[in-house]
Amino acid sequence: MTEEGYDHVAVERRWQEAWDEGNAYRTPDDVEDPTYVLGMYPYPSGKLHMGHVRNYTITDAYARYRRMNGDDVLHPMGWDAFGLPAENAAKERDTNPRDWTLDCIETMREQMTSMGFGYDWERELATCDPEYYRWNQWLFSRFHEEGLVERRDAEVNWCPECETVLADEQVEGEAELCWRCDTPVVQRELEQWFLKITEYADELLEAIDDLEGWPNSVRQMQRNWIGRQFGTELEFAIEGHGSVEAFTTRVDTIHGATFFALAPDHPISEELAEEDADVRHFVEEEADPEGDEPNGVETGLTATNPVTGDEIPVYVADFVLSDVGTGALMAVPGHDERDHEFAEKMGEEIVPVIAPEPDDWDGETVPDAPDVSEAAFTDDGVLVNSGEYSGLESAVARERLTADIDSAEAATQYQLRDWGISRQRYWGTPIPVVQCDDCGPVMVPDEDLPVELPEFINTTGNPLDAAEEWKETTCPNCGSEATRETDTMDTFVDSSWYFLRYVSPDLEDAPFDLERANDWMPVDQYVGGIEHAVMHLLYSRFFTKVLADHEGLEHREPFENLLAQGMVQLEGEKMSKSVGNVVSPQRIVEEYGADTARLFMMQAAQPERDFDWSEEGVRSTYAFLTRLKELVEEYAESPPDGDDDAVASYVESEIDAAIAISSAEYDDLTFNAAVRESQALVRTLRQYAEYTEPHAATYERGLSAVVRLLAPVAPHIAEELYDALGNDEFVADAPWPSATVDRDHVEKRRNLVENTREDIRQIIDVAGIEDPKSIDVVVAPEWKYDALEIAIESDADNLIGELMQNSEIRERGDAAASYGQDLQAEREALTRPLEVDAEYDALESAVWLIEREFDVPVRVVRATDADDDVLRNAEPGRPAIEIED
Incomplete structure (x- = not known):
């Protein structure tokens, strides 16, 4: 023991070495009751930050x-080891990405070990290892065989700083910045490899x-990203340009279409831009799809409404997107807010064609048209001003119009686009394709995998383009000279199946052992940041479904339960190097120990909530662990020899309460509530020891329970104290403590005691009693418990009448009638208390607490x-209080 606390350095070193020597966390391959707990693996930047510590403490605590x-x-633990940051770091330091990455991995592994995370390090993987990315390439070939890979020209998101393509999900914010370097993203036309996620x-x-x-x-974010819409595709004829296909989800509003709009990059818009200076200026200088208000330019063209035959003006407008729908739309300002805003700006007509359905509508008459001059009416309703379709409900009209319009057909559109995986960079999985002048693109045979990366060349652009010797190869089909594909895969490919590799990381003839994967999957509890909701999580679901369809995997979803942990903040701001408010985990470990850091973060807030880092809170946590260590060591040195009395009975009940409640909270991953129970039990044990000579068995049970309850969160000190209590096994392998009663019982018992103490305080305060002589706590008569049970079970309108059918209650006369009226008034809020004998026992065991607080004799x-x-x-549940003054 040090002057300020216990020697956490010695304790943590001792048990980390013991765990390592004892293979404490090794997972057998063949298991009977598998539970798979996983945190999203980190990018090896070289330093753990507090977000890492929180994430991995959550998974470690639950796994334990x-x-x-x-x-x-x-x-398990592994490393998301490929990616542009390592490549950029290597360029800046004149080294190579592999050495940089492996050095960072070694540093972070040591830091994780110092935190006491219980990983099976024999299953460690790094995605930059050829023995891992070989299987990326193998999976790419399987996807290709199943028709799920395509190479085509596409307009892509290009980061000029990173000199690589970005997926839509990697372009952030209204300013459309690169998710890695915050550089504005531009559009380029490139030939790319795509995985056809849209098939799923x-x-x-x-x-x-x-x-x-x-x-x-997270579920809603994925729904929005997939963005499925049911609607109608139909054609509008534009003079001089033939028929143009438009998509709408509201064909019932077609009679109110007063203009037509094209995306700035629609083929007709691009054609017009070559001829019309105004259109060209708008397309090149003014169009802003992310702007606060819709903007556009007249073209002088008209489009023909296929239902009314009306000629309506055509605009090029920046609120129309080429990758949503068809890049062309009919605009109905009376029933679309964006169209309404644009029509007002451009002076176009706003015509109401849908009216709210009247409350007394007979289904036949046509209601009055609404006033849409100030705002659009956007709900379904009844058609008006729509010729022969007037009077139809919107849903019926959509079906009939789709059937009646010659060029129309029902259609489904998605916001989701195929996943472009080509990246023009070095530090990633080489795409296993060679380009042959005679054969075209050819897959590298499985027996020639992995296609390994060549030595790194520090150059601008894609280093693989500069690796001339590596690029030169022969065609697997015809033997002619060929060139390797120089694009590498998006690193999200690596993370789309890594959880499967963990079940058999050393397997040499397949990416994963199918039988083991079917045993372990899906991951029971996955933990990571919500920022991956529409990238990693969606891609992982896609891969899992493909592997289920074509490789025999029995599960179609990868993660059964997902927790998106909150951020660690300092004074309300996310910790960030740029802000200068980063707290180093290593400093906290050195000053207070890993257990203190882990315990503080788990007690500060629910895992999904953000919370503020507090040095005062850290010190308080360290002091708590120090007090607990003192308590256990004092017991170990001199076990007490007190009586098994009512006080011991109360302590036993609090031990049961802590176990029952903590167990439920651990099940729900609400570690903060579980930790509170352990801290409360420590306070109870200290009070017990201060009040009387504790009963040895009760006291030892309490100490053993609290040590095991804290073991998932503070494993080193728990091992130390479990050993001090005379146990030979690791606490990590010890059985979880068990309670003799369930959570409902212990919470009722605890609430009864605390409410009774509070009632006594209020009576003394309100009555102004300065020196009470005695306190009686009077338990309710049994007939009131019977009446309460009848009231809870009964659905009779006349509760008092039903109560009076019970002879035991009826004999109580006015008292029964009065209590019955109280029950009738509170009927919706009635709950079952403890039974009468259990209530008496609970209060009797808590007498010492009341006497200790008020320093008077107490009777139950x-x-x-x-x-x-x-x-x-x-x-019932609220005894009477009689205080002698």
């Missing part, structure tokens, strides 16, 4: 909890409803021993 409950737990769009969308263990926010009195005037105030 499940292991102590008897599960076979898989809790419907299943990806519909299966979201079954992801009950995922946060609703049964109804048979109490006066009637006192009993009148006693109710």
